[in-house]
Amino acid sequence: MQQITIRGLEPKIEQEIRKIAKGSHKSINQVIKEIIHNEFKGSTSPASSLRELAGGWSEKDAAEFKRSIKSCEQIDEAMWK
Template sequence: MQQVTIRGLGEDIERAIRKMASDNGKSMNQVIKEIIHKEFEKSRRPASSLSEMAGGWSRPEAAEFEAAIQSCEQIDEDLWK
């Protein structure tokens, strides 16, 4: 495979990659390849749970939904007479 150059990562990301490489005794190239492979393998794995397969909400998204349907949770006493 040909060489690929990555530009504009940002200092914080480069520092994190360098630390991962150093902590694990690997080259930056190997760490970056592992990150890329892990990302692509994740998209090919079968879902291990329903939330992975159907998608899931973050806590803020769930809270927003709960707030939006709050009025639907109220019982209209006149309708139950």
């Protein structure tokens, strides 16, 4: 993806972006990308709309779920005889 440079940003807006980034432990770049994405999210594909509607898991949630069902993946050989 190509880069975009933003010049002439009002100092108050820049400070707010930096505050959001620091408070959320995200990079300034990530915060700006999220702001832009939220502005244009009405023009996303139906698949991403479905993801928003259905929700999703973080990597931590997915890993925890996989650990919790690990015992269900084991086959009891005696039960199948």
